[in-house]
Amino acid sequence: MDYSIFIQSGMTLVLGLIAVKVFSILVNTKLTEWAKQTESQWDDVVILIIQKRVIPFLYLFVVANSVIALPIPSYIPSAIHKLLIGIGGIIAALMSLDLIKAILEHKISGISEQGHKGIVTLVRVVIWALTSLFILDNLGFKVTSIIAGLGIGGVAVALASQTLLSDIFNYFAILFDQPFEVGDHVIVGDTSGTIESMGLKSTKIRSLVGEQIILSNTQLMNTKLHNFKRMDNRRVVFQLGVEYSTTHEQLQSIPTIISKIMTGIPDVKLDRCHFCEFAGSSLNFEIVYYVTGRDYQFHMDKQQQVFLAIFKEFELAKINFAFPTTTVHLAKS
Structure with a gap:
């Protein structure tokens, strides 16, 4: 038996792990110290993403690449290749979410904590949907048929739930435009009270009498609103x-x-x-x-x-x- 392939694979594994370790030490020491000396917060975000997402994937990639080089059945390299693509897609999705959260925290001001959660939830759904389609496409599934089916179903659902979709869109309009926040005292039409909570479908107002008044987000955005808190x-x-x-x-x-x-x-x-x-x-x-x-x-x-x-x-x-x-x-x- 020719052991040179095993030796070569082992050397590739060892050298790859050493290279990743050196890169990890460089990121954790030199680059981290350099980032602390800068005023910008974006280099801290990038370094954190590299530490949490990139370095673990590099370790996995080195191990998988060493295994593929061994004399093993052909279906195993193919499975490892698809596995790497799937994990790479998940890592890319997590990196995108980390970056979007950083943008919301550092770049976009004036959005409440509840607003952050709503936007991140929407972005998370979109990113994971795209990631799922990417993984399914690489696994051999016909994604075009799935997208076409979703398109037809989406039109039917949209026609059947126009009011609900309008309220959801207006929810995000409220989050970005910030006409009020939880705790603000407002008058909407003939309704007066304090904003208690905001949801995808409706907003709850606690009146001065003590009763809870529920208004749809569409009604809120289409009615003249007085905000006394500001x-x-x-x-x-x-x-x-x-x-x-x-x-x-x-x-x-x-x-x-x-x-x-x-x-x-x-x-x-x-x-x-x-x-x-x-x-x-x-x-x-x-x-x-x-x-x-x-x-x-x-x-x-x-x-x-x-x-x-x-x-x-x-x-x-x-x-x-x-x-x-x-x-x-x-x-x-």
Whole structure:
């Protein structure tokens, strides 16, 4: 028996394993240290992918290549070749998923954790479907027939589930456009509440009363939506009326009093205060101010503080608030 083939195969195995080991040491030491010194995060991602995916496959490739060189039945090299193609396809799919996750984490900002999961799930389905077709094609299956069958079935399913597909597409539109996030207080049409969760088909809103309202994603995207969570300042407009018996000097002092009150309250900024109307039973002033903050409870606390301060200052200045009155003149016949 000629042992030279076994010796040659063994040497190929040993040299191949040594080469892969040296490459692995180089990646784990020199390249890793170099990547730590750079500002870019992409070299770290590439090195991590090489460590997790490429190096294990190289070890497997060296072993398989050494086995193929041995005098073995012809069907074994063919099986090993197909096995390598299958494993290579799986490794390529895993590398693609790692790269896409890195892109979502480092390149695309403003997407929530739930958004990341939704996008990764969609990409994972597409990549594994393509990988499966690639492996089946290399195993000898007629992939074109499978694709044609899926195409006909896909058209039928799409026609039967247009509403469902519309909701799914709008789900990803919400993820990318980010009109709201979980925890935001919104008003959609006549529905008001806090976003509780988002799904492929629908979004759940917890109303102020406490009930759970479920709206389809298509309905959300086609309806005017108010997001109060992203409101940096809350604008407040109100009117107050004083009696017609109020003197000219007292009327002139009202804007000054209002300005003094607003200046003394933190997180409140006066925009304007004007004498705006001669009403039926009152002289009306319109006041506009801003509250720094988006929380509704905080806004109501500040409004209460403003109103109480106005009441106190008007009492000190002997300015009377007006209320609807009717004067009746009786004439003797």
